[in-house]
Amino acid sequence: MACHGSELxxxxxxxxxxEEAAERFLSIAETAVAQAGRFTVALAGGSTPRPVYEGLxxxxxxxxxxxxxxxxxxxxxxxxPPDHPDSNYRMAxxxxxxxxxxxxxxxxxxxxxxxxxxxxxxxxxxLLRTAFRLGVDERPxxxxxxxxxxxxxxxxxxxxxSSALEERARLVAATYVERLLAHRLTLTLxxxxxxxxxxxxxxxxEKAEILRSVLDPSSSDSQLPARQVCPRDGRLxxxxxQPAASLLDRLSRGEEGR
Ligand code: 6PG
Numbered sequence: 001m002a003c004h005g006s007e008l009x010x011x012x013x014x015x016x017x018x019e020e021a022a023e024r025f026l027s028i029a030e031t032a033v034a035q036a037g038r039f040t041v042a043l044a045g046g047s048t049p050r051p052v053y054e055g056l057x058x059x060x061x062x063x064x065x066x067x068x069x070x071x072x073x074x075x076x077x078x079x080x081p082p083d084h085p086d087s088n089y090r091m092a093x094x095x096x097x098x099x100x101x102x103x104x105x106x107x108x109x110x111x112x113x114x115x116x117x118x119x120x121x122x123x124x125x126x127l128l129r130t131a132f133r134l135g136v137d138e139r140p141x142x143x144x145x146x147x148x149x150x151x152x153x154x155x156x157x158x159x160x161x162s163s164a165l166e167e168r169a170r171l172v173a174a175t176y177v178e179r180l181l182a183h184r185l186t187l188t189l190x191x192x193x194x195x196x197x198x199x200x201x202x203x204x205x206e207k208a209e210i211l212r213s214v215l216d217p218s219s220s221d222s223q224l225p226a227r228q229v230c231p232r233d234g235r236l237x238x239x240x241x242q243p244a245a246s247l248l249d250r251l252s253r254g255e256e257g258r
Contacts, residue, residue: 008215009237017239041145044148053096067100070106078183125172142191156186168190173185207244
């Protein structure tokens, strides 16, 4: 594995990936609330998290997770209104938030509807500084950040060869993704790598090649965004279903000698 100490868990199929993700989410949430009285989580967008959010909103997780102590943020957002089909907020609201006893003041979405993405990024950064009571050079330490990964190795909205991926001062960046012809808002790499725990959710055979490139220590693709995620003082856990793991060799699976 490229990130020392990271954990790879290969699950039989999507259903077992959902269950493993929900169990990890529950455990991290319970620990955070016990230690600090609240659980701060940044949600991922895209399609992979959908069944995980639906699983969290159903029993046994719906009644076991401390939702009233949970504060929701996003790892990234598309620059669209919150009711747009592409909105990461809308996806999470439909699959998770509307089913939970969550107070509106516990949900901090990125304002993708702002016609000025740079202003939306700056406003979200200020929101993070307030919510985490940050000093000037401090970064927010999320209890958990959920991430997915695209076929080009992007994660959140940190795309290859983008200035957002290189950003080291700001907490939140606005980025224009040429191949999508779309503006995005994203947490920056320093914020991801300040997290206490990161869960990557990777599903499907179409992710097998890129996952091998990201996890293979000998891979030359060191610049792939997802490969640069490595919390300095936190846990990195890859939850991957069998089809997505199908090209991983024993070393990448951490099966030394088995
Ligand atoms: C987004 C996500 C993005 C996503 C990957 C994988 O806003 O789209 O933050 O980083 O996790 O593109 O997407 P899928 O889960 O749909 O494959």
